[in-house]
């Protein structure tokens with residue numbers, strides 16, 4: 001893995017990830033299109049490394065699949081090598097890596113198309129925003145393979161779509177379309193065909209221009225507040241609000257608005 005500079009498509013030594021940088025946005029491409037971006041140990045470890053060493057001046061990350069699919073999930077050819085202990089270690093390795101995405105300092109957007117299956121769907125769950133092209137389809141065929149989710153899906157997916165829908169997906173192997181995924185709260189945007197990565201990059205650029213402390217609060221505090229009891233949540237909110245508004249960045253941005261130097265908030269015409 002290497003991280004290229006502006007506008008360069010730079011596959012690293014292994015070539016499992018293609019990482020590009022444009023200004024403050026890092027784009028991470030899963031790069032095994034011949035295997036439909038199946039997630040082997042190598043690619044999982046490289047994703048982990050990438051998120052552990054994000055350059056400080058990066059403001060948002062977009063993760064996507066090279067080729068027609070986001071990811072066909074776990075590389076099934078590797079799973080047969082595990083005994084029970086190996087299976088546990090493998091699943092925990094995925095957890096550590098996907099936690100790095102979820103608890104990343106900067107927002108992560110998953111640009112989805114084609115297959116978003118099994119572990120690929122678990123990877124997308126760890127991102128903060130999901131953008132789907134119409135070709136996107138979601139499925140959890142673990143039941144047909146005789147396995148269970150192992151990449152944090154049973155923790156993250158029910159929080160997005162509910163336990164009942166996840167049960168339906170896992171028990172029936174049902175395939176959800178992009179629009180179903182959006183209506184159930186999994187994808188936040190459905191774009192025109194071919195426009196998913198573009199939309200994700202547009203969102204990432206906008207997000208990267210927010211005050212870093214606000215993005216940090218949204219990523220780190222909001223999920224905790226949402227799950228806390230209301231009294232604890234309200235206290236955490238007040239503390240976070242106080243920290244954010246005390247920052248000189250907030251003072252500068254508010255002053256710019258009052259001096260009519262920044263854009264107003266208007267609906268698109």
Ligand SMILES: COc1cc(/C=C/C(=O)SCCNC(=O)CCNC(=O)[C@H](O)C(C)(C)COP(=O)(O)OP(=O)(O)OC[C@H]2O[C@@H](n3cnc4c(N)ncnc43)[C@H](O)[C@@H]2OP(=O)(O)O)ccc1O
Pocket residue numbers: 034035036038039069071072073074075076077087090091092094115117118119120141142145147148149150151
């Ligand atoms: C238990 O502990 C775990 C579990 C997990 C996570 C679990 C999961 O992810 S379960 C889900 C696994 N994925 C699947 O069952 C999908 C399998 N793939 C397909 O159905 C299709 O390949 C497709 C994605 C719909 C694409 O179809 P098509 O375009 O026709 O391409 P193919 O000809 O089928 O594939 C091309 C080539 O890729 C190989 N391949 C595709 N998917 C995988 C895969 N998931 N694993 C390995 N290889 C794959 C396919 O065999 C072809 O290879 P050739 O050599 O024949 O060219 C997480 C963590 C835990 O601890």
